Amino acid sequence: MTEKIDYRPMWAELGLDLKKHDALLNALGQTYADIFLAQENRPDGMSYFDFVMSEVHGLRIKEIMDAKTAGKIVVGSFCVFVPEELVLAVDGVNVGLCAGADFGTDQAERYLPRNTCALIKSFFGFSLEKVCPYLESCDLVVGENTCDGKKKAYETFKDMVTGEFMALDMPNTKSEEGRNILKRAYLDLVDTLERISGKTITVDSLMAGIEMVNAKRKAMHRLARLRRADPAPISGLDALLANQVFFYDNPERFTESVNKLCDELEQRIEKKIGVTYEKTPRIVISGCPMAIPNWKLPSIIEGAGAVIVGEESCIGERGTQNLVEADGDTVESLIDNLVDRYFTIDCAVFTPNPTRAEHALQIAMDAKADGVIHYALQFCSPYQMEAPLLQRAVEQGGVPVLRIDTDYSQEDVGQLRTRVEAFIEQIVEALGGAISLDDHESGSKGGSS
Numbered sequence: 001m002t003e004k005i006d007y008r009p010m011w012a013e014l015g016l017d018l019k020k021h022d023a024l025l026n027a028l029g030q031t032y033a034d035i036f037l038a039q040e041n042r043p044d045g046m047s048y049f050d051f052v053m054s055e056v057h058g059l060r061i062k063e064i065m066d067a068k069t070a071g072k073i074v075v076g077s078f079c080v081f082v083p084e085e086l087v088l089a090v091d092g093v094n095v096g097l098c099a100g101a102d103f104g105t106d107q108a109e110r111y112l113p114r115n116t117c118a119l120i121k122s123f124f125g126f127s128l129e130k131v132c133p134y135l136e137s138c139d140l141v142v143g144e145n146t147c148d149g150k151k152k153a154y155e156t157f158k159d160m161v162t163g164e165f166m167a168l169d170m171p172n173t174k175s176e177e178g179r180n181i182l183k184r185a186y187l188d189l190v191d192t193l194e195r196i197s198g199k200t201i202t203v204d205s206l207m208a209g210i211e212m213v214n215a216k217r218k219a220m221h222r223l224a225r226l227r228r229a230d231p232a233p234i235s236g237l238d239a240l241l242a243n244q245v246f247f248y249d250n251p252e253r254f255t256e257s258v259n260k261l262c263d264e265l266e267q268r269i270e271k272k273i274g275v276t277y278e279k280t281p282r283i284v285i286s287g288c289p290m291a292i293p294n295w296k297l298p299s300i301i302e303g304a305g306a307v308i309v310g311e312e313s314c315i316g317e318r319g320t321q322n323l324v325e326a327d328g329d330t331v332e333s334l335i336d337n338l339v340d341r342y343f344t345i346d347c348a349v350f351t352p353n354p355t356r357a358e359h360a361l362q363i364a365m366d367a368k369a370d371g372v373i374h375y376a377l378q379f380c381s382p383y384q385m386e387a388p389l390l391q392r393a394v395e396q397g398g399v400p401v402l403r404i405d406t407d408y409s410q411e412d413v414g415q416l417r418t419r420v421e422a423f424i425e426q427i428v429e430a431l432g433g434a435i436s437l438d439d440h441e442s443g444s445k446g447g448s449s
């Protein structure tokens with residue numbers, strides 16, 4: 001039996017409030033056990049992700065601190081527009097800082113209007129309550145000027161971070177000028193990374209970063225394809241977890257673990273082993289990113305007898321779609337390749353943004369989904385305002401849409417459950433009542449692997 005490491009001295013050194021941090025970890029551990037460990041017939045490969053989650057503030061932070069001691073810089077960001085490739089090109093460690101927990105909201109509301117989305121309040125809360133070791137270990141925090149909420153919040157947040165803060169200017173249209181703005185922003189980021197790390201980005205170092213992140217994305221593309229099988233070989237919750245861990249883990253180890261999981265999923269598909277039954281109602285989620293530990297809506301959907309087979313989300317297929325072309329003989333030409341790939345991300349802050357609805361419909365068609373659930377955080381204007389447009393486009397493609405606006409609190413769980421159950425019942429009826437949720441009680445999932 002391995003001895004449990006005491007991480008408290010490390011957390012104290014990072015300046016965490018140990019009492020509040022204990023409260024957060026205890027709540028997280030309990031929620032994880034209730035939602036993830038209670039699932040049946042999970043692939044064995046999920047044990048890696050269970051381990052990562054059990055050590056998310058432990059071993060991974062120790063690895064990051066060891067990397068710092070060895071002279072590497074740690075860069076935190078809140079958005080998939082910040083290229084991990086550039087951080088890797090200065091031999092740095094990249095971490096996602098978006099937070100998905102209702103923690104420190106009262107403190108956050110001392111600085112932010114109440115009508116701010118839960119994601120922004122959450123990272124303020126984590127910072128003010130001193131409970132996020134990722135944030136506290138950052139040498140550089142990059143805040144991108146995307147939605148109004150984030151870009152205005154960063155004006156206050158920049159003085160709260162321990163490391164340096166950099167605002168990344170972002171376009172809001174997919175025009176030639178927009179592309180130039182993004183390229184300028186990435187060139188500024190290169191300058192900042194080189195200055196802080198004391199390293200120069202070369203063709204070789206950037207190419208290595210591009211290849212490492214491409215490998216990670218390819219593994220996620222493979223997972224996205226495999227989870228579409230019927231019966232689904234992995235739950236939507238577990239696939240979401242892999243998408244969330246994407247932002248924290250060592251990239252090479254993560255890629256290897258996802259590919260190993262995919263090998264197992266291929267075997268499951270061959271043997272028709274699922275986490276649920278064939279013809280279970282299939283749902284695609286589209287909308288705001290779900291940062292750890294935001295599992296509220298997916299657990300309601302899968303608890304209601306459906307299976308989630310894809311996410312049109314930045315923590316999902318919007319974030320991982322497309323690769324960067326690994327071809328170029330100057331740093332600038334490789335940065336052009338980065339811009340080409342990142343400029344295809346169809347975040348709702350762009351106007352107009354028709355490709356997002358097209359992508360949502362495409363995912364739904366490819367995954368043979370029976371319905372799309374649009375998820376927007378309350379007070380998130382970009383996604384809330386885009387919701388009716390997306391609903392119209394997806395429904396015109398023949399897939400029904402349910403629109404949900406929510407936050408990180410548990411207050412609306414009962415109401416959400418009722419709405420989701422009604423939507424799933426409606427799907428079942430539209431399928432000719434060929435299946436009923438009750439039938440699943442007596443069916444077979446094909447055994448375990």
Ligand code: BJ8
Nearest residue numbers: 079080117146147149314347380
């Ligand atoms: S590329 S989705 S990660 S900005 S939920 S803070 S939009 S008010 S997170 Fe995002 Fe980058 Fe876009 Fe993706 Fe604002 Fe909405 Fe809050 Fe949001």
